[in-house]
Amino acid sequence: MSLKVNNLSAGIGNLCILHDIDLKIEKGTLNVLMGPNGSGKSTFASVLMGNPKYKRVEKKPYLSLNGKDISNFEPHERAKCGLFLAFQNPSGIPGVSVANLLKTSYQTVQRSDNTPSKKSAHNPALSVFKFHQELVLTAERIGVPRDFLGRSLDGDFSGGEKKKLEMLQAIVLKPKYAVFDEIDTGLDVDALKTIAGAILELKKKGTGILVVTHYHRILEYAKPDVVHVLVKGRIVASGGCKLALEIEKNGYSKWSKSKN
Ligand SMILES: Nc1ncnc2c1ncn2[C@@H]1O[C@H](COP(=O)(O)OP(=O)(O)OP(=O)(O)O)[C@@H](O)[C@H]1O
């Protein structure tokens, strides 16, 4: 069981940002993607989620989730299949409360899951009651104050608070595969530990995870299984934890000198 990217090249207009990317995220593993600013990490995350802004160079199948080809799926269809993206810069949605967004997306995703254990989610009354109970507990666990749940997603949350809310979404939606784009940026040290703990918890429950990060710091609390390095839109190295340490020490210069 895996999320598999096969020979992906993509960009905007005539600009090709990603080149020939092959990458596999196994169920229940923690994968990390590192790379210099502008190397294409967020573009990669967006393409995985099906952002129509980016065009593929070739229209061949490039993405499968547990063996199912989802290359031509819309973003909401990918979400229903169990794919989740936490944005580097989450957008505000004025007039929509955190709780409402979470409840609606939870119900939508659960309704499309036909496994017997999810049958209770088809009963709206039961799901709303259980959902709120769980939401309050989960929010508390990752340091999201209860009153945040009633607040509008209008962009007035602080940088770190937005990251915690992204993580809250991931925990609530229980995705099969989750991509966290710089979830550690701007977090205080306690929040960093909490977020790392939440990542490990998701992993334990079987979610395949891709964390995009610039820093080794979060990896001290959540040890990755695989580290990939993206430079100028290409995967130039893959390895274990040591690779992230090496980057912390020496940067990307040894790969940046390579051809475009
Ligand atoms: N609409 C666009 N028009 C032109 N160039 C774009 C557009 N969108 C993205 N790019 C370029 O694509 C490249 C990759 O951007 P991307 O945001 O994926 O980088 P990143 O690796 O996530 O960087 P960072 O670490 O700073 O978040 C950048 O050089 C960016 O300027």
Ligand SMILES: [Mg+2]
């Ligand atoms: Mg980015």
